[in-house]
Amino acid sequence: MATAPQAIVALPDISRAVFEWVESVRKLTQPSSVYWCEGSASEIRELTAQLVRSGELTALNAQQFPGCLLARSSPSDVARVEHLTFVCTRSKDDAGPNNNWMAPDEAHAKMRALFSGCMRGRTLYVVPYCMGPLDSPYARCGVEITDSLYVVLNMNIMTRIGRPALELIAHTESFVKGLHSIGELDPARRFIVHFPEELSIESFGSGYGGNALLGKKCHALRIASYQARTEGWLAEHMLIVGLENPRGETHYVAAAFPSACGKTNLAMLIPPASMPGWKVYTVGDDIAWLHPGSDGRLWAINPEAGYFGVVPGTNPETNRNAYEMIRRDTLFTNVALTADKQPWWEGLKSGTPVIDWQGRPYDPSRGPAAHPNARFTVTAKRNPGYSAHTEDPMGVPISALVFGGRRREVAPLVYQARDWTHGVLVGASVASETTAAAVGQVGVVRRDPMAMQPFCGYNFADYWRHWLEMGAKLRKPPPIFHVNWFRRDAAGRFLWPGFGDNLRVLAWMLDRAAGKAAATDSPIGFLPRAEDLNVSGLSINSEALHELLTVDRTLWRKETADMRQYLKQYGERLPAALLDQLAGVESRLNA
Numbered sequence: 001m002a003t004a005p006q007a008i009v010a011l012p013d014i015s016r017a018v019f020e021w022v023e024s025v026r027k028l029t030q031p032s033s034v035y036w037c038e039g040s041a042s043e044i045r046e047l048t049a050q051l052v053r054s055g056e057l058t059a060l061n062a063q064q065f066p067g068c069l070l071a072r073s074s075p076s077d078v079a080r081v082e083h084l085t086f087v088c089t090r091s092k093d094d095a096g097p098n099n100n101w102m103a104p105d106e107a108h109a110k111m112r113a114l115f116s117g118c119m120r121g122r123t124l125y126v127v128p129y130c131m132g133p134l135d136s137p138y139a140r141c142g143v144e145i146t147d148s149l150y151v152v153l154n155m156n157i158m159t160r161i162g163r164p165a166l167e168l169i170a171h172t173e174s175f176v177k178g179l180h181s182i183g184e185l186d187p188a189r190r191f192i193v194h195f196p197e198e199l200s201i202e203s204f205g206s207g208y209g210g211n212a213l214l215g216k217k218c219h220a221l222r223i224a225s226y227q228a229r230t231e232g233w234l235a236e237h238m239l240i241v242g243l244e245n246p247r248g249e250t251h252y253v254a255a256a257f258p259s260a261c262g263k264t265n266l267a268m269l270i271p272p273a274s275m276p277g278w279k280v281y282t283v284g285d286d287i288a289w290l291h292p293g294s295d296g297r298l299w300a301i302n303p304e305a306g307y308f309g310v311v312p313g314t315n316p317e318t319n320r321n322a323y324e325m326i327r328r329d330t331l332f333t334n335v336a337l338t339a340d341k342q343p344w345w346e347g348l349k350s351g352t353p354v355i356d357w358q359g360r361p362y363d364p365s366r367g368p369a370a371h372p373n374a375r376f377t378v379t380a381k382r383n384p385g386y387s388a389h390t391e392d393p394m395g396v397p398i399s400a401l402v403f404g405g406r407r408r409e410v411a412p413l414v415y416q417a418r419d420w421t422h423g424v425l426v427g428a429s430v431a432s433e434t435t436a437a438a439v440g441q442v443g444v445v446r447r448d449p450m451a452m453q454p455f456c457g458y459n460f461a462d463y464w465r466h467w468l469e470m471g472a473k474l475r476k477p478p479p480i481f482h483v484n485w486f487r488r489d490a491a492g493r494f495l496w497p498g499f500g501d502n503l504r505v506l507a508w509m510l511d512r513a514a515g516k517a518a519a520t521d522s523p524i525g526f527l528p529r530a531e532d533l534n535v536s537g538l539s540i541n542s543e544a545l546h547e548l549l550t551v552d553r554t555l556w557r558k559e560t561a562d563m564r565q566y567l568k569q570y571g572e573r574l575p576a577a578l579l580d581q582l583a584g585v586e587s588r589l590n591a
């Protein structure tokens with residue numbers, strides 16, 4: 001018997017709560033039309049074609065880079081703006097010294113004035129999205145309203161947009177409200193504000209990824225970290241990578257590094273030829289949502305569906321998989337062009353730039369051809385190392401947690417925290433040289449605890465307490481490590497080759513986790529001896545290896561004093577356990 005075709009419910013009729021919010025924003029922003037995104041492939045093709053017709057996107061060389069497009073930002077809108085990013089909790093102390101704070105009423109009034117009538121003559125796009133696999137109990141949904149089609153196309157790659165997300169919202173009755181307008185792209189009228197207590201985000205005046213793709217940093221880190229604290233999980237700035245050893249056993253590692261410090265490269269690592277039998281699978285390259293599992297272990301999902309990665313430096317030697325991945329169906333932002341419209345960037349090692357990232361004839365005296373923070377947006381499924389477990393609703397079990405920073409000196413290649421509590425101090429102590437991912441001076445060392453300085457949606461003191469409590473809940477907490485791939489010698493040369501050879505360090509960690517590898521007990525934690533690392537086939541001299549694995553007590557005394565000073569600002573709220581751990585390191589250094 002034939003069944004009657006099911007009537008398709010119009011998108012605005014799926015969730016009353018979403019419809020009412022869209023209506024209130026429509027009245028405020030006064031767009032000429034409202035477009036609800038269905039999320040189908042044909043719709044995305046049509047929206048893309050619109051941007052190519054309008055000249056906002058340039059189609060790249062179709063033979064060499066099929067399906068690839070180039071977008072150019074306004075030159076003053078090329079990175080995250082931490083100084084214009086606010087967390088607006090009722091109490092200032094709940095945002096903490098780690099955030100810029102504004103009172104919610106003041107922030108609402110400021111943003112209302114900016115958004116008022118800002119979409120006149122424009123289309124308002126409604127983008128329902130899901131962070132995490134649609135069938136995962138850990139997934140969370142949001143709706144981004146934006147007047148930028150470029151943002152819609154990026155959100156389509158980075159998240160799961162459209163009807164299924166809206167249906168999930170109607171079912172769960174909960175969603176994060178994200179309101180975005182590019183405004184006039186005027187840095188003087190640019191604000192990215194978060195209301196964690198209201199589960200809402202308002203972003204005005206920027207079209208750049210971290211400021212404008214609200215599912216990413218704003219939702220999946222700032223709002224999610226706040227939600228995670230009340231719900232008993234962690235939202236972290238971490239990649240998730242699966243490592244299969246030659247015996248066929250796969251273990252997953254989650255690793256936090258500050259922006260533009262190689263998370264995507266580590267997540268997509270290519271094993272060196274001298275480590276046959278190892279395989280690497282990527283689950284995520286930027287964000288991990290970690291939950292205690294019923295088995296006492298820590299489990300992780302990647303809330304994102306794509307990569308928004310740094311382009312410069314990518315080449316077949318540094319990361320063959322990334323290089324292959326971005327040769328088709330990739331949206332490039334702020335790269336240069338060759339004469340035959342192939343994308344070009346510093347570190348590519350082939351081709352010649354003719355047009356720079358601003359669309360001008362390339363002139364080396366004006367700086368690099370591609371912007372140092374030029375990006376690719378690409379679906380994770382294009383990654384040749386895409387893990388078959390990426391979409392597992394419960395995620396993957398984590399065997400080791402890693403923190404790292406970019407430091408010329410002080411931090412050795414790797415060390416292991418003595419236990420979870422010490423590991424929280426190790427994470428809280430991360431310091432790193434700043435990069436082009438955020439507006440500001442590049443190369444200055446700053447504290448970036450857990451690589452979350454720009455992304456934690458509440459007071460770090462409460463966040464560290466939450467980390468300590470999470471550890472207490474885990475019957476089998478993963479060991480915690482710290483790495484530094486960026487140590488230099490006196491002449492400024494990198495001591496460690498990095499990239500694929502980082503697997504040597506990861507392999508030691510997994511052996512430590514399994515209780516199989518040796519280490520020496522140092523004042524800052526457990527370090528491998530040179531003979532504990534697999535360096536076969538690696539051309540590194542023994543002095544360099546020795547330097548990489550040495551703790552300089554004088555530098556570390558300065559480091560712990562600096563850390564003590566840094567922690568002071570968190571006052572009474574700081575968990576005493578962290579100061580106890582710090583005192584332990586100090587006394588071992590002085591012993």
Ligand code: OXD
Nearest residue numbers: 080210259260286437
């Ligand atoms: C990013 C960042 O874009 O951290 O991932 O800035």
Ligand code: MN
Nearest residue numbers: 237259260286
């Ligand atoms: Mn990031």
